[in-house]
Amino acid sequence: MAEARDPAPSLAEEIAVRLRDQVTGGTLVPGQRLSEARLAAELDISRNTLREVFRLLTREGILRHEPHRGVFVAVPSMASILDIYRVRRLIEVPALAQAWPGHAAVARMHAAVARAKELQHIPDWRGVGSANMEFHAAIVALTDSPRLMQFFAQVIAELRLAFGLLNSPELLHQPYIPRNAEILGTLEGGDPAGAARMLETYLHHSERAVMEAFARLG
Known part of the structure; x- marks a missing residue:
């Protein structure tokens, strides 16, 4: 057949x-x-x-x-942002915890980190934000699931809408450039579970920063 x-x-x-x-x-x-x-x-x-x-x-x-x-x-709501981060934790953290450090998507993570470091010196914070989105898309690519990757592309598009409302892209994106590099280093060091724990903390801090900035808009 x-x-x-x-x-x-x-x-x-x-x-x-x-x-x-x-x-x-x-x-x-x-x-x-x-x-x-x-x-x-x-x-x-x-x-x-x-x-x-x-x-x-x-x-x-x-x-x-x-x-x-x-x-x-669309203009996102606070409720939609909370839901986006809930979904991110459900997808990204297990994807990283179960990752193989030699996976091809790790090269995408490297490229995204390098691109963000390069763009911060211009500075091009919108570009840094795009590189950050690519880093997280690469994490989901570690699952080898086309359907999950397609769904996550929709999720990060909605997240980028939330970022687009904020007035301080440097404050939003700059702290996560070294954090992405640290997560990548931990994964490549053979500790995907440790990298996943770091990511979970990272997402918590990111959610709080976005929600606080979003609340100030009102």
Whole structure:
């Protein structure tokens, strides 16, 4: 019997990935209105395809539709941020605890740490944030689960929306550059359980910092 294969992604799904990546990279920011005509022309797709993209990303919580006004990049709530961190702990900590230090995704973690260190000297804090997102995506890639990696891509896109609301990206991202390097070193030293414990503490501190900064916005 031939092995079953996952169906190829549709054009709308491929474009949704591209727009989600723009959110993760900080190009699309919370509250930004998306022009259907301009975006369809830029992406060289029909408006019908773009509307399907909008529906997909609205279901993920990355976009929102306002009747008679259009489509906007979503603005996260405090409740959604708390839920994002809950999900991160459930996915990232076990992924790291069970990781093989020789896994190919460790090279991605290295590259992300190096990129963040390089960008902090420019400084380019939005770029540092993107490198940090890549570091955590690489942690999930240690699981070798395409479905988990796809789901996590949605989670970090929502997280990046929360980061985009904050006024002090340096204070948010700078402390985690050495912490990422420390977690990576512990993993490569043959102690994935120790690296996972460090990550759990890291996520707790990150959640608290984001929530405190988010609360000040109000």
